[in-house]
Amino acid sequence: MKGEEEDNTTHRTVRARVEHVFSRMKNYKILRDCRQYGDGLHHAVARMHNLALAA
Numbered sequence: 001m002k003g004e005e006e007d008n009t010t011h012r013t014v015r016a017r018v019e020h021v022f023s024r025m026k027n028y029k030i031l032r033d034c035r036q037y038g039d040g041l042h043h044a045v046a047r048m049h050n051l052a053l054a055a
Contacts (some may be wrong), residue, residue, distance in 0.1 A: 025031055030051075034044040 029043045030047050
């Protein structure tokens, strides 16, 4: 069972990192607006792409 505990520890660590990234992404204004107004993720990606091109 020691191998299983190590696997679970690794899994929890990776999952926590991914969940933190998702949490941070939800705080970006562009993504937050799309979630609130129902534009969808593809609109957010297009907006971020346009911002990158303008920079």
